[in-house]
Amino acid sequence: MTTHSRVLPLARQTQARCQSCGLSSLCTPLTLTFQEMEQFRSLTRQAPPLHKRQVLFQQGAPFTSFFIVRSGSLKQSSRLPSGEDQITQFFLPGEWVGLDGIGDQRYPGSVVALETTTVCEVPFQRLEGDHPLVVEMRNHLFHAMSREMHHERMLVRLLLRRTSDVRLASFFMAMSARFQRRGYSPYCFRLAMSRGDIGNYLGLAVETVSRLLSRFQQQLMATRGREFQILDFEGLRRLAEGEGRQAAHG
Amino acid sequence: MTTHSRVLPLARQTQARCQSCGLSSLCTPLTLTFQEMEQFRSLTRQAPPLHKRQVLFQQGAPFTSFFIVRSGSLKQSSRLPSGEDQITQFFLPGEWVGLDGIGDQRYPGSVVALETTTVCEVPFQRLEGDHPLVVEMRNHLFHAMSREMHHERMLVRLLLRRTSDVRLASFFMAMSARFQRRGYSPYCFRLAMSRGDIGNYLGLAVETVSRLLSRFQQQLMATRGREFQILDFEGLRRLAEGEGRQAAHG
């Protein structure tokens, strides 16, 4: 078991990287590199691949494990008392799934694959006890959750007062950052979720998302189906941060 | 130090109570009863009372302690790159302040008193080590943060798609639940924050808050300055949950 000790510095490294990320974005910062995923592998077990629309776990199911995305992507949505589904998160490779189930020992939303997806399962009980590796791991999660708590709070509250174009720009900036952190191009990526999913996530109608994409098309981004290319990164960032042409400026 | 072991079951008790709280609300569930606050006292030190507008800590200051509110109330706000302040939280007696500073070791927002307020300081380093009390305490926080993570995510995302009256109704339902949990009346309470603060928090203009209160006045609530009384609790709940008269129903 002592062979895992090399994980520790890596955990800190992730943390440091997150700290230096000043992007005002929707980014969920619980991210591992492929290398780190290999290191943690001893705690995990590989699950069979999910195909599109297949469910990883259902809302309300007892929390037993969380998961790390190896490839593909997923969405998490919660069924509201009113009957609608609210998408609360998207997951990309390297990101943690199910952390919000720790709290009351049930998954608070259903997670389904947006495309063919593979995940690693991390049984939660393997994170109990006082083994140094595990202690460090929990510590890592502790910090990460605190960060995300604030992230979420500030950014989503921020979105409350923002126009639809700012919301969408923030979304793409966040996605860009997440791809970049995984070593992919921050300028050109494919998102497996539908326009409807994006709209649901951001609190916008599908039509609005579509119209905004058309508007962005001219200057900021090139869109082709679910492939996105950021043409004017700075411009998009300025828009997301509210420095751009916004309602009631000058 | 072993005298603190009686704390452990209490921590679990809090957790159980939070679990059973099914309110769809903005509630931040990190709450202690006065009794529990006494138990934890050994970890804390009393700070001198803050008067209105006095700052507990500034955004960006190094994270050293968090705090538990003993009496009064506070607000937390973050200065955005654009220069505006976004209120991210209100704190009532029994609630934890500063948890979101753990992540990157800095307070992500400034916290100021809304009225004369007393808090207990809990130096973070007293929560390190493997002493059973401290382990249990961290565990408690771990669970609480996970819960709050989801809470925040779902509810604020929910608010994104909600009309102003639903947002405000949710706000009062959450406040009501928080007062109730502390043993106060859930129907009649005083909120020290201004209309502007509420609007900022919910992403609404002051004028909108004011107008909504006038509208609520007729049926749902009685308002007098910063004293609020809920007249039709069920009605307010239905409105908050989206079952009420809403845009595009019938």
Place this chain on the structure above:
DNA sequence: CGGCTTCTTGATCTCGATCAATCAGCGTGG
């Protein structure tokens, strides 16, 4: 090729921000 879902574009209407003015509360000082 049909039959689906997803995406786009157009037209209308409503909610809530904004601008503007008045009013109420309240501590200060004459």
Place this chain on the structure above:
DNA sequence: CCACGCTGATTGATCGAGATCAAGAAGCCG
């Protein structure tokens, strides 16, 4: 004690962003 001024709260009028309704267009898969 009351006049004054300041801040916060209310109310009215206007306007624009975005939801909604409606209809096509484009993929996508059997």
